Amino acid sequence: MRKNQITNDLLAKIMQSTYLFDWVKINILISELYYRYLNILDFVNMLTTKDLGHEELNLCFIKVEEARVYLYFLGYFFTEQFGPGAIERRLPAYDIKPLDFYNLIDQFKIPELLSDISENDVKNFMEIVNFYLVLKYWKQKTTAPYKLYFAEDYFNKTKKKVLFLIENDSF
Numbered sequence: 001m002r003k004n005q006i007t008n009d010l011l012a013k014i015m016q017s018t019y020l021f022d023w024v025k026i027n028i029l030i031s032e033l034y035y036r037y038l039n040i041l042d043f044v045n046m047l048t049t050k051d052l053g054h055e056e057l058n059l060c061f062i063k064v065e066e067a068r069v070y071l072y073f074l075g076y077f078f079t080e081q082f083g084p085g086a087i088e089r090r091l092p093a094y095d096i097k098p099l100d101f102y103n104l105i106d107q108f109k110i111p112e113l114l115s116d117i118s119e120n121d122v123k124n125f126m127e128i129v130n131f132y133l134v135l136k137y138w139k140q141k142t143t144a145p146y147k148l149y150f151a152e153d154y155f156n157k158t159k160k161k162v163l164f165l166i167e168n169d170s171f
């Protein structure tokens with residue numbers, strides 16, 4: 001199986017797990033994608049700057065662009081658009097406004113949210129709450145020693161390094 005197919009399958013599984021609100025699987029899949037992103041950046045950074053040929057520079061550029069896709073997906077599309085959209089589409093069934101939902105969970109007032117929900121719906125609603133907590137964790141994700149969200153500083157450093165090498169390529 002080609003690597004692109006593996007990535008496409010992973011993204012499809014993330015979308016499917018989001019639809020199903022399988023918050024445990026989402027956390028595992030997002031972790032896998034995030035560490036794939038960091039591995040790409042590590043791979044590009046471990047290459048020596050003196051011995052890179054034209055083909056290696058092209059490979060590095062392609063890998064950095066792949067990492068950019070993961071950064072966009074993780075840092076914007078999934079955590080700010082797709083995930084919250086999935087939550088907000090389900091809240092009307094519980095007669096809860098999105099802003100109330102986010103505020104009460106962020107203030108650790110989940111019992112207030114559950115007070116108006118029937119016993120039969122509590123389990124399904126808690127799946128939404130757990131999904132949101134996983135989403136929130138990833139939205140705030142930083143990895144030491146990097147300081148920015150989703151190690152964006154590491155991504156920027158890596159991209160600058162590759163672009164510098166391409167600009168100074170004497171082929």
